[in-house]
Amino acid sequence: MPLTKPPPLFILVIGLGVFLYHGCTTTPRPIDRSHGYPIGFVERGMASWYGPGFHGNKTANGERYDMHKLTAAHRTLPLGSLAVVHSLTSGRHITVRINDRGPFAKGRILDLSLAGAQALGMVGNGTDQVELRVVGYNSRPEGMGELRVQVGSFADLQNARVLFAQIQRDFSDGRIVQVDLPEGRRYRVQIGRFATEQQAQMAAVGLDQKYSVQSFVVRDDG
Structure with missing residues (x-):
């Protein structure tokens, strides 16, 4: 029996199905480093949390830090970003709003509020391997701020001045x-x-190699 030509409607349905299938399996768009972070930016790394010592302090976006709300600190994501944080240890996930800057420690990508840490089950350990995915962004009139490299942080101003004088050559x-922190005043270079x-x-890589420091990129919102 000879094959009959499929009707146009059949072809349209098949084509639409192929389009939807590929659309659902595409990877998130990479970060557009010239214009900011598009929805879908993904990052994996170590998360920590901060709580009672910072409760009530002013955050980078000007509001007071409330450790009982689902918020987080990130060094470069635009303030106002919404991110789903997935624990690679427990499998739990939460949605947090980025309203602060940090963590200021090498090798960590995110500082969660106490509420966020409790929801992921990481309070006892203090840290956890996570994946974060940006799912929304509420822009601010101030814009996203400028990118800088933090080379060091010192309790002694003179030590900060010594490093600063060396770095100024380049x-x-x-x-x-x-900055005034719960553990005392710090001077960041x-x-x-x-x-x-x-x-x-x-x-940052060049500075680390030349001055034996552990620098990282931060976004200046002030």
Whole structure:
């Protein structure tokens, strides 16, 4: 029996099905480092949490830190980003709003509130391997802020000045930022104003090699 030609409607349905299938299996768009973070940005790494010592302190976006709300600190994600955080240990996941800057420790990508840490079951351990995925972004009139490289943080101002003087040989655009933390006052040495994270990361690698430091990229919202 000869094959009959499928009707146009049949072809349309099959084509639509193929389109939807491929659309559901595409990977998230990579970060657009010139314009910010698109929805779908994914990052994996170590998360920590911060609680009672910071409760009530002003966060980077100007509001008071409430350890009982689902918020988090990230060094470069635009403030106002919404991210789903998935624990690679427990399998639990939560949605948090980025309203602060941190963690200021090498090798960590996220500082969760106490509520977030409790929801993921990581309070006892203090840290956890997580995957975060940006699912929304509420832009601010102030914009996203400038990218800098933090080279060091010191309790002694003189030590910060010594490192700052050395770094200035390579970067004239730098500063020492004073911050008051629950554990005491700190002086952070930061350099540069970078247009993209790629440029900032390259500068950080060079500084680490030349000065034996552990620098990382931060976003300046002030």
